[in-house]
Amino acid sequence: MKLDNMAGMSFDLVIFGGTGDLAWRKLLPALLQAHRHGTLPPQGRIIGVARDELSDAAWRALIGERLAAVDSDKRPSAEEFERFAQLLHYQRMDLTRPEDYAQLKGRLAERNADVVVMYLATAPQLFTVACEQLGAAGLATPNTRVVLEKPLGHDLESNRAINAAVRGVFSERQVFRIDHYLGKPSVQNLLALRFGNALFEPLWRRETIASIEITIAEQLGVEGRGAFYDQTGALRDMVQNHALQLLCAIAMEPPINAHADAIRDEKLKVLRSLVPWTQATLAQDVVRGQYAAGMLAGQRVRGYRDEDGVAPDSRTETFVALRASIANWRWAGVPFYIRTGKRLAAHEAHIAIHLRAAPHAIYRTPLCGTNRLDIHLQPRDGLTLHLFASASETRSSSAQAAHAAAGAAPALTPVQLDLDFEQRFGAERVGAYERLLLDVIAGRLNLFVRADEQEAAWQWVEPIMQAWDEQNARGEGPRPYAAGTWGPGAASALVARDGNTWVEEC
Known part of the structure; x- marks a missing residue:
């Protein structure tokens, strides 16, 4: 800069x-x-x-x-x-x-x-x-x-x-x-990917995209902030702001220019298009969890309720997974899965764009047989496009020859096109807070959240908080999960109902 x-x-x-x-x-x-x-x-x-x-x-x-x-x-x-x-x-x-x-x-x-x-x-x-x-x-x-x-x-x-x-x-x-996620170079590249390249725009819609996954995973626990976190939880700390801002960047329509309000107007439209929660969807499409003791990176770590500053009977969630829907022409019928949590199996944040399968299969594809675009936010900053190529068959293999002679479909093997932004642009890049502080001094509002955006985000998540308060009153707390895993098993069931899996399960 x-x-x-x-x-x-x-x-x-x-x-x-x-x-x-x-x-x-x-x-x-x-x-x-x-x-x-x-x-x-x-x-x-x-x-x-x-x-x-x-x-x-x-x-x-x-x-x-x-x-x-x-x-x-x-x-x-x-x-x-x-x-x-x-x-x-x-x-x-x-x-x-x-x-x-x-x-x-x-x-x-x-x-x-x-x-x-x-x-x-x-x-x-x-x-x-x-x-x-x-x-x-x-x-x-x-x-x-x-x-x-x-x-x-x-x-x-x-x-x-x-x-x-x-x-x-x-x-x-x-x-x-301020939402420091908006200052990350990877999020800036997400906007550049969408609005600086004509290649993706024809594909960026329900006819081509089957589902979208947003994961913000942390291996850390509350790290001495137990008293603060116990009053906050993962929904307020991560979903209401960071995750929904990422969802907006993925789902928004192209703004008329790069001015702050043009961008924020389009993000607001996405937030207002999120399908409101009902009792049925709250029960089926939202999972909350809380980490218990477990093994992480070869070390035994304590559970959330044993952390300093945390109530021993706390029902504060350290994990959230949910299924969101956007009611507009571009995204109707495309599920958006959001997942975030502490003490998970990896420290990473990514967006996975799952594309629809080919309409007529003439090749044998692997189990996860669809293309995918992964947008890496942390610790890597880059893109990976998952494709398939023809797997060459060894001529000396009689079994393969017989398989081909029988007219079976040839096999495909996964290949990746990988772009690492740090290797391309250098590791000494402007950090999120550095970028945002310079923007404040310069008076640039593009990467900051407007009041009506925040209000729309709170309106959408508030029914979830109310439902959890009612569950707590009935003695129903978050689902436990062992530290070092990917959260409660119900999170896998959430996406499996649509015939999908999280990327690490594929």
Whole structure:
């Protein structure tokens, strides 16, 4: 990414929650990478905000210690960090105290930057008070942008309340609702695949595609975040945002241009076309699970209810699989399978586009005898097209010769066309948070979620949450699955009812 229209731009980036987990694990490493790549405008200032009593020097030292522990390829040298540290400043604030916002206003007025970004890397319950206080302090100026991290609310009602409070202070063009999956290079390539190549458009519809699978699998457990996760669960944490955004990217119609609202208008149409849930489909087409103890990568790992911060009788789901349908002409009759979970057999995210079988079989195909396009999101970033080729038969084999003489259909063997984007473009690519933070500074909204998108997503998933609440009241919890597997067996039965399998079962 080039500086282009950001050359010479001055900015202040205020990170609320500047000593928190998100700041040092994601935001500051991403900003360091942008600084290293020369894409972060040099006339910038990064101000960490938290309740801790720290000086600028103490905060810089804290960040330096934590960045020294990141992956070796992203770890800064002493010289790199010294240059980056000149951008780092700290301000003690209590987000409920108006006088603290007045002090922040005074600090920002010291240089009157071209752009001021307020990044709310805090608990969602603080979004409303922070935005209201920013407005009351006169900090919501036309050159101010506010970034809201997920989860934006706990349900539809709380999401609407937060967005209403934000709209009372900021216009929609100033609000950047972040979903870091949209910043992944692989997701950008998904959009380029669809809308930058005429090859796929005639095939991208119900007449050619039999089913679509979206998998976001994690081998990790809750990793010390048990108290947070036990109030959230996989549906809120992954399906309502990441998975549905991927579904939109796959299913949306071509936008009229690459402008933010043109893209987001088409995504909204997909969300509004999702077939609503009924009691029958909730019972048949949704599976929730919770990991139990098991073996993972040769190590015995404990079950979810034994994790720190998790209630011993918790009914929070760590796995979700569901079957979605889109009621429009392009996708009518095509099932979309979404699956996500923790402590699964692999760490990977992919989209599998299963194509329909040839209308008349003149060859013998393998058991999974249809073509498939795999879009790899993590840890790989690339495409694999699964095709079939004629399997050459050894002339010396009398059995094969007799088989051919009898007029049997010749056999096919699977072959793959593989494109690895990291090999093609190089491993030093722009990360998700790096891309998104630069887009916020530049004012590009294309990769951020609009309020009506979020509301439509919450509307669709809320009946699932309500059904699970009713099940919990009856003493019915999620289905257990052993850590290191692909989830409850009911997830396989979910797709098998349509005559399909998950890719690892094929």
